[in-house]
Amino acid sequence: MPVLRVEGVTRRFGGVTAVKEVSFQVHEAQIKALIGPNGAGKTTLFNLVSAIDRPDDGRILFRNPIRTGDAQIDLARTSPHRASRAGIGRTFQHSQIFEELSVLDNVKVGRHAHGRAGLFSAFLTLPRQRREEAAAEEAARRALQRAGLGDKTEIEADSLPLGERHLLEIARALATEPGLLLLDEPAAGLNNEETERLAETVRRIRDDGVTVLLVEHDMGFVMEVSDEVVVLDYGEKIAEGSPLMIRSNPEVIRAYLGEDYLAEEEPR
Amino acid sequence: MPRFGQGERAGSATGEAVKAGEVGPGGWERRGRGRAWSWARGNLAFLLFSLVALTVPLYLTNSYYLSILAFFAIRLMPTIGLNLLLGQAGQISLGHAAFIGLGAYGSALLTTRWGLDPWAAVFLAALLSALVAVLIGVPALRLKGHYLAMATLGFGEIVLILLVQLKGLTGGTDGVVSIPPLELGGWSLADPRLFHVVVWSAALIMLRMALNLPRTRTGRALIALHRTEIAASSLGIDVAFHKLQVFVVSAIFASIAGSFLAHYVMFISPEGFGVTLSVLLVAGAVIGGLATVWGAVWGAGLMVLLPEVLARYNEDYTLLVFGLLVIVVMIFLPEGLAGAPARLLGLRRTLPDTVARRSQGEPVEDRGSECRS
Numbered sequence: 001m002p003v004l005r006v007e008g009v010t011r012r013f014g015g016v017t018a019v020k021e022v023s024f025q026v027h028e029a030q031i032k033a034l035i036g037p038n039g040a041g042k043t044t045l046f047n048l049v050s051a052i053d054r055p056d057d058g059r060i061l062f063r064n065p066i067r068t069g070d071a072q073i074d075l076a077r078t079s080p081h082r083a084s085r086a087g088i089g090r091t092f093q094h095s096q097i098f099e100e101l102s103v104l105d106n107v108k109v110g111r112h113a114h115g116r117a118g119l120f121s122a123f124l125t126l127p128r129q130r131r132e133e134a135a136a137e138e139a140a141r142r143a144l145q146r147a148g149l150g151d152k153t154e155i156e157a158d159s160l161p162l163g164e165r166h167l168l169e170i171a172r173a174l175a176t177e178p179g180l181l182l183l184d185e186p187a188a189g190l191n192n193e194e195t196e197r198l199a200e201t202v203r204r205i206r207d208d209g210v211t212v213l214l215v216e217h218d219m220g221f222v223m224e225v226s227d228e229v230v231v232l233d234y235g236e237k238i239a240e241g242s243p244l245m246i247r248s249n250p251e252v253i254r255a256y257l258g259e260d261y262l263a264e265e266e267p268r
Numbered sequence: 269m270p271r272f273g274q275g276e277r278a279g280s281a282t283g284e285a286v287k288a289g290e291v292g293p294g295g296w297e298r299r300g301r302g303r304a305w306s307w308a309r310g311n312l313a314f315l316l317f318s319l320v321a322l323t324v325p326l327y328l329t330n331s332y333y334l335s336i337l338a339f340f341a342i343r344l345m346p347t348i349g350l351n352l353l354l355g356q357a358g359q360i361s362l363g364h365a366a367f368i369g370l371g372a373y374g375s376a377l378l379t380t381r382w383g384l385d386p387w388a389a390v391f392l393a394a395l396l397s398a399l400v401a402v403l404i405g406v407p408a409l410r411l412k413g414h415y416l417a418m419a420t421l422g423f424g425e426i427v428l429i430l431l432v433q434l435k436g437l438t439g440g441t442d443g444v445v446s447i448p449p450l451e452l453g454g455w456s457l458a459d460p461r462l463f464h465v466v467v468w469s470a471a472l473i474m475l476r477m478a479l480n481l482p483r484t485r486t487g488r489a490l491i492a493l494h495r496t497e498i499a500a501s502s503l504g505i506d507v508a509f510h511k512l513q514v515f516v517v518s519a520i521f522a523s524i525a526g527s528f529l530a531h532y533v534m535f536i537s538p539e540g541f542g543v544t545l546s547v548l549l550v551a552g553a554v555i556g557g558l559a560t561v562w563g564a565v566w567g568a569g570l571m572v573l574l575p576e577v578l579a580r581y582n583e584d585y586t587l588l589v590f591g592l593l594v595i596v597v598m599i600f601l602p603e604g605l606a607g608a609p610a611r612l613l614g615l616r617r618t619l620p621d622t623v624a625r626r627s628q629g630e631p632v633e634d635r636g637s638e639c640r641s
Contacts, residue, residue: 050502084504096499098492108485109492113504115485119513122484123477129484136485176504 003028003065003180003211004049009058009076011044011235018044019055020235026180028065031202031212033222035246036232037255042215043093045232046184049213050090051075051083062086064179066209085113089178091169093185093215099158103149106157106168107140110175114139140175146208147171148201163194167201174205181205183214187221199225223247231255314479317565321468325461334460336576338532341464341471344568345525347552348471348478348561349518354550355558356487357514358494359409360417362546363424367519369431369541370397371526376444376536377437386450390527397523398516405515409508424546431538443537450531457531467528474521478561490514551590555597557604566605 002025011019019041026032034042047053049060060075064087073086098106121129144150147170166186173181187195202225206212216222223243231239233255239246246252346364353359374393378384408419431438449458457463481487493500493507501507530536556567575586601608
């Protein structure tokens with residue numbers, strides 16, 4: 001039973017078709033990568049899956065594998081906060097951390113949907129508020145541990161280096177207890193050591209049972225961590241398969257390097 | 269400011285774990301302790317402030333000074349609401365004078381026309397303001413920045429026009445007279461000292477509630493959606509709901525202030541609830557400082573006391589001085605007056621961009637000396 005089924009999804013912006021009839025599936029506890037040249041529609045597709053944007057056509061069916069009692073929902077017809085509550089966690093290409101909060105408080109924001117204490121409890125510091133605060137803190141520390149930032153809880157978030165900002169976004173998304181984690185270019189701007197640390201973290205998260213869908217330009221990273229790869233070009237899916245298959249797929253080489261490169265390569 | 273040695277710089281660049289307790293970049297351990305300390309200090313500050321505010325009538329009997337302090341409390345209520353709305357949730361309202369007006373007129377009309385008990389009138393007026401805030405907030409809070417400012421400005425103006433034009437109900441420009449004072453256990457709050465204690469109790473309750481907010485689920489949700497609505501909603505936060513909720517709360521605070529005002533001065537007319545007041549409220553919240561709820565105390569205090577001081581010289585200068593103050597504060601005190609003591613003592617938090625560059629090992633100028641000079 002797949003966790004995510006993208007079925008014939010199309011998204012147009014004016015005259016441009018950013019995503020065209022794309023279909024693929026993501027299976028439980030799998031790391032799936034979405035790659036393609038710039039403008040291929042990867043981020044658009046990501047925004048559709050996290051319900052920040054809605055497709056013109058198609059369905060995006062999600063069944064949370066870690067909360068089996070939940071009904072399947074169509075992410076094409078919901079709002080981002082409902083998608084999050086249904087079990088979609090995501091990070092952003094451009095760091096979207098809350099810079100005025102500490103690392104721990106950033107991750108506590110990810111516990112929002114697990115709390116019930118409202119404004120009234122907050123204003124009056126009711127016992128419920130204190131209980132939830134303690135529970136949120138504990139869960140946030142666990143999420144930071146899982147993302148490998150367990151020793152940085154009290155730091156102001158804005159003082160983290162880029163690599164750790166990406167890990168913080170992952171920790172924050174993990175705090176929501178997602179069934180599917182979407183990572184938008186997690187390795188962008190990272191040096192080799194940071195990328196290595198990220199790859200380890202992502203694999204560990206997958207081994208914990210979280211399904212991962214990621215968009216990434218760093219091919220080394222993609223080939224290293226992914227179980228399966230989907231390739232988009234001009235909004236259409238041109239290939240899907242294991243990293244090994246993708247690497248030698250002529251369509252993919254053409255999309256990335258152009259017709260000429262393929263012609264030159266062939267005589268050898 | 270101490271600079272980091274080569275070793276530490278390499279450590280942070282490779283993402284090597286630096287244990288708390290060691291002096292890492294930015295002095296984390298010191299900051300961790302600073303957090304607990306600032307919490308204790310915040311509680312102490314609130315207790316001391318409450319004690320002083322509530323005991324003033326014991327040694328101050330001059331009714332002129334007491335009335336100024338009463339107006340301070342009345343101004344503090346909507347400023348706290350705006351501090352939450354603008355400072356934490358990042359939503360502007362240039363129509364909050366209208367909610368004060370609704371509170372004042374609600375109280376005035378319910379007591380004088382329908383003979384309701386003043387406290388019931390305060391409550392019903394607040395309920396009415398909350399309803400209006402929901403009706404206005406649902407469409408207006410979909411707008412951002414300038415558009416939200418314009419929408420709320422328009423709302424304020426509409427309420428003002430209604431107050432003037434609905435002569436049969438509101439008395440038009442003549443206003444409403446002989447509004448009964450509040451009573452408490454048979455004691456009339458027409459006594460300025462009793463009124464002082466009651467109005468300050470109400471303001472302090474609002475202050476305490478607002479001070480409690482930032483470190484809670486709802487408070488963090490507001491800070492998060494202020495920073496980025498998309499990231500906030502992707503973490504399960506219902507952005508529209510939380511924006512509306514804080515808008516309604518700020519409207520209720522403003523409405524209660526208006527009710528207290530009506531029952532205190534016993535006469536109200538529409539001109540006091542126009543755009544000028546709305547703008548002054550926002551200016552007060554900004555001058556006081558939006559980074560902390562205490563900014564509302566500083567802002568409201570200044571907005572009430574300054575005109576009294578200036579009036580001794582020339583009343584016309586008031587707006588001019590306010591305008592200049594906003595500019596000066598914006599340039600030299602980004603945290604507002606509430607951040608001024610720490611800044612002047614050199615204890616202010618390092619500017620974020622400086623911290624970021626420092627953590628990446630880049631040398632940065634110490635900008636503190638510039639700011640102080």
